[in-house]
Amino acid sequence: MTSQLPPRETDHYTQLADAAVVTTRALLAARENIADTIDARAMMCLHGPAGVGKTLAANVCLRELERTRGEEVCRIAFRARPTARAVRHELFTALGLPGEPPRHPSEFDRLLLDSLAAQPRTLVVDEAQGLNRETFEYFRYLWDEPATQIAIVFVGGAGAHTVLRREPMLSSRIFIWQQFTRLTPGEVLDVIPLFHPVWEDADPADLSFADEQAAHGNFRAWDQLTAHMRTALERTGRPRPDRDLLRWAFSRLA
Template structure:
């Protein structure tokens, strides 16, 4: 699967690895688990990897219900994510028939925040995947999703790829954040390393938050300068006090 334009927003290596894992799973209608600590860019990597897929395939993102995920909630989430016509069926049998019918065409089914799914919900996804009428590549994404899957060994044993999105390594910082936003291209590499050690700690989500605060500071103050004094003030907005 080709890497999409803009993949530099998350480490190219991470996007490439996710794209390779998902592409291989699509070839066999398999399953992939994308995991890693919070803020590492897992969801972004999956979105970029799936922004260009082979003709004839569709991608559906299924949100995990916020409160106490249940099979009934997942069934409704699937129905809504597939944008099926008409009202949600009044029986589970009719709802399942509508969902499995829609999943009869080649489709990547992405479940984000999969770590919040209890075993019955994981079993429901496995049933959809195993159904003889569906053509699904299942992608489970989330910090701790690999631990959630360990609660259902019959599904975990069939995951074709366990793809970790690792923390941003120190040697990668300057190149990655310079591509992430042009603001950082004017900051010397040693200062970028200092920012990462002092605040971001290899977490892309913190770099994104810091970028937003820095943009705002530069827009609202005509004499603002990107120096360590300003950055130290912004660090306090990005990370909670210890």
């Protein structure tokens, strides 16, 4: 089985060398929640603002379940607001079905239902904030079929949560909701020194300064800041971050 999840080296936004996946409280909760959702063959929603680690957490946890349980994960992402027709075609590709996609919706639906009933699978739907009621309803239709053996993990911004909560028929079927939030100031001091060697010996006051001025508890912003700080240290030969280097890095983020 070939994994459809992106490779580990792409986990961080800038593909930063030497960056670690840090076991935050949110990641630990996601690991438990995703495992419980798969055990129940249920649906869950990971939601929160951009850059707080939702997709990374889902990828890390699902790779582990692929490795330890042999769970087959089919990853689906949409760039724009899709229709049910687009969902059908994306699933056809993700499931690796042979031949040409059927022309008629009823025939297409039967093919997908039969395939999803053949073996247990987890569908991970990234960028789910781009889905609308029609497409969420289509995933519900597939999941509601008694013969299918699927779990579904929706990963998206606040828009995904809003659409799901607006429709009782949809929201009542979500087994677990998990909201991702920004790192707290205390978590920054605990987590960031483990995230990358650049910050190992940094003064905690400088870490707090960097978070207050630029990163604001957002992992993607910390990723960008780390890349710039790594460049600054290499160019200046200084042993650790300081306020001057931090301000230089901030200027690149403005």
